[in-house]
Amino acid sequence: MIRFTFGGLLTRKLRTVLTALAIVLGVVMISGTYVLTDSIDDAFDEIFTEARQGSDVVISGKSAFDLTEGSGVAEPSFDESLLPEVQALPGVALAEGTVDSESTSLIDEDGDAIVFGGAPNLGFAIPNGDSPFNPLTLTAGAWPGPDEVVIDADTADKKDFAVGDQIGVQVEGPIERLRISGLVEFGSSGLSIGGATLAGFDLPTAQRLFRKEGKLDEIAIAAKPGVSNQQLLGEVEEILPPETQARTATEQASEDAEETNEFITFLQGFLLAFAGIALFVGSFVIANSLSITIAQRTREFATLRTLGASRRQVLGSIILEALVVGIVASLIGLVLGLLLAKGLFWLFDAVGFTLPNTGLVFETRTIVVSLLVGILVTLVASLRPALRATRVPPIAAVREGATLPEGRFARFRGIGAALTAIAGFAALLYGLFGSGLGTTQVLLWMGLGALLIFLGVALFSSRLVRPLAQVLGWPATKIGGAAGLLARDNARRNTQRTASTAAALMIGLALVTLVATLAAGIVNTFKGAVNDLFTGDYAITAQNNFSPIPIDAAEAAAKAPGVTSVGNVRTGEARIFDQTEFTTAVDPGMRDVISMDWVEGSQDVLATLGDDGAFVDDGFADDHDLQTGSTVTVTFPNGNTRTFTIKGVFDPPTGGSPFGPVTISAATWDAEVPRPRNLYSFVKMSGGESEANQAVLDDALADFPNAKAQDRQAFIDNQISGLSSVLNILYVLLALSVIVSLFGIVNTLVLTVFERTREIGMLRAIGMTRRQVRRMIRHESVITALIGAAIGIVLGIVLAALLIARVDFIDFSLPVAQLVVFAIAAILVGIIAAIFPARRAAKLNPLEALQYE
């Protein structure tokens, strides 16, 4: 039986390869994801470890609660007087204090901030270039003196800067021009730090630029010989003021890596989810290909049975065949995954988003998971067709045109399909609306629900094939003539086969439609919100549209001629009712640029918050039973606590508002938050939107290259642009599952052509040209693809509607243009899938085809 299996695989090379491809693609994705994320993880670990070289204990500022990076507030700095105290400790050999800033823009010759992809712009003090704490290596020039800067050699190379040149630097205040004293590399061996720009200054210059005069962010300490890290830590902790903490360098390095690790874990899960989708689609392709192959081999199995093979042996031979395909495909996928990871590094680099990379990491876990998942999916997918093959009776060997007997449960198929889909919707709805579920549980229930829905719809869709082919095949019959008519009839011939083939594409299209519909909802709701709220003329944001920017930019804009009011939204985090909340602060100018819908209080609240006034959104008010006159206690990152009186409650539009749940006055905010930052600044000008006013604002912001002024439409477009990048990434990832389903169509068509050899021979004999044969196959392929698209798009819209019903910040909106594009894409998939099978069919020699049995 084993020889029978392998012989079978070899004689059906083409089919085997096409079936295996479906698995290979999914496994490549798994393996590639692991290799990519492990490699990034490794590189970051190396960077963070290297950054702490030479130090044994690190002192850093401590906020009153954990802060989210990029939220607009950072850990507080501490007074530099701590440094001499530390240096005086008996166990300390060496101690140095530094300051840093993650938004130190370097300005190129054109006056633009230098940004490579989304990588950070790191700025820091280098108190002593030769100190063992310094992780940088000088490649040219000298360490910086007063009003000098060292930049990384990579940036200098890309932007054509050399030692001795002047370069613009902007952190908190306006641009300053500094002399480049030297070029540096991170680490000792040119470690890539993934596109980040580096700017190092001497301590006083850094303190001035970062607005941290007399302050330090960190003290690095080396122990005297014979003093253990724990002893040193003990000594340091005795003199630590509040708002600071001390950790060993190793602890600090892993603390530093925490945020990146979270990101990497997210990225890994995210990419693996798409690998899972591709494999799920792949399992349909495998099940379908095997079903067709087994139907075609009915006689062969019957003959085996007459020769004495047991059902078990027949089953075994098919499972073995699947196992071999699964193993080979998974191995290929595993290896190709390495190439994928390499390719992705290269791709990100090519688009200017260099990822840190210290070489590809190939962990045992990658091998185990890739192989296991690939093989298991293949085996599970082959189970049903294999069981059907065992039901072939020996007598089928001698019957002309014997077909596979229907399964025992065939008549329950419709009910089973419906029940599966209903169970899926139930699971999905429970995930969406069930109370008290954690995020992970919600995702799991939704995932399970989607899986069952797809399965149920796929099983049920064989009943939809006839009517759908009738409608969707109509254009084919009009443009394809007899070939089109035959194509439509062929598509309806074996409804189960057409349905399974289309189902693979359906899944991809349902997900793409879901994403597009959600995105359309978000975009339209956001536009609506901006149009409802925004009564100003211009908005100022960071170049990347979301980073908080120094308030000096808005202050510069406020002084520009013609500006009548500026409303700023400060952003950060505070602790309210024992939870860390996204908190905002506004200045009085806000009254003239944003118009809110007030449940309690009025528009004037925006201008009259004073020292202890606050307003909240209605959701927060409901949750905490607040109304005008109630008080809330707010703890700031510096540990200070203040009590505010509620002066107003507003009802944000569906698309959201620029304000957090709790908003206070900017004046109070600035008293508690060092170096406050604005998320948005809204500007009203006399004369409204005009080219002249735009030029005035651009001019006012010239010293703040990281800030930009935009009119209403540009603001909307820019805010949405982030979403379009996310959308494009999702589309690319979902395209993978569409490609897998494309292979499924190719496979079905190849098998169908093979099955209909004699028929095609007859058609050629009675006058069908090769071109007509190709057209016939192509139209059948397109009709199949369109059936998948039709079901998928409808399903995607239904799923999106359910999700939108759950979340309260999106209104439903149908992305008609995108849906048309998806339908066209499906037609293209059909046409591409048909190329090879159609060519094979057209090449059939009518004479040989007629004699074929």
Add this chain to the structure above:
Amino acid sequence: MESGGENGAVIIASELTRRYGAGDTAVDALRGVSVDVPAGELTAVMGPSGSGKSTLMHILAGLDKPTSGSVAIGGTELTTLDDNQLTKLRRQHIGFVFQFFNLLPMLDAEENIKLPLSIAGEKVEDGWFKELIGSVGLGDRLSHRPAELSGGQQQRVAIARALVSRPTVLFADEPTGNLDSKTGGEILELLRHSVQDLGQTIVMVTHEPRAAAIADRVLFLADGLIVRQSEGASAHEIVEAMEEIGAE
């Protein structure tokens, strides 16, 4: 169109050879066959398996190319045509009836019959279609699918399909080979009738003497050569002739 040969022949083939493979393993299926198929007659080609009768038919019908020699149908030389031209020629001049009927399972009888015209992008003339249906005796079966028809009925559909475009020649390859003798007899009658009443030219390959007996002319092939011709032979005479060939 039905002209062509000097003696009213619609197919003129001369010195046909057909070799399969090359070198030591080469097989000569035809070794110099010349044949004229006269218009309006039923010509039967007989011979034991391996005699080359199927190869001859395939070459005459433009499905296969001879290694040497020439074939002309209705005055058009086939050996120089490309695949596309041959396909167009088949549409216009040739009809096929196969041993296994070869109907499309998803089309009903009427659609199967009209298929060649629909492929050629032509419409069927109503009067002719009715006449055709009447003469093959399928009047009440037109909306049935092949699976709902008996073998004999399926072959009637196949014959109607071959006749619908009024081809110059109809080729029938063992048309009774897959039918019981009574049904087979009816099909032979139908073929005979289409020669007599419709003036159809037919070339039929068969190994059944009973089938060959309805022919106006029988060509006997053995080892790639025409070894004998007879006109209006009875089944009995044909059996004898076959035995003689076998004995040679």
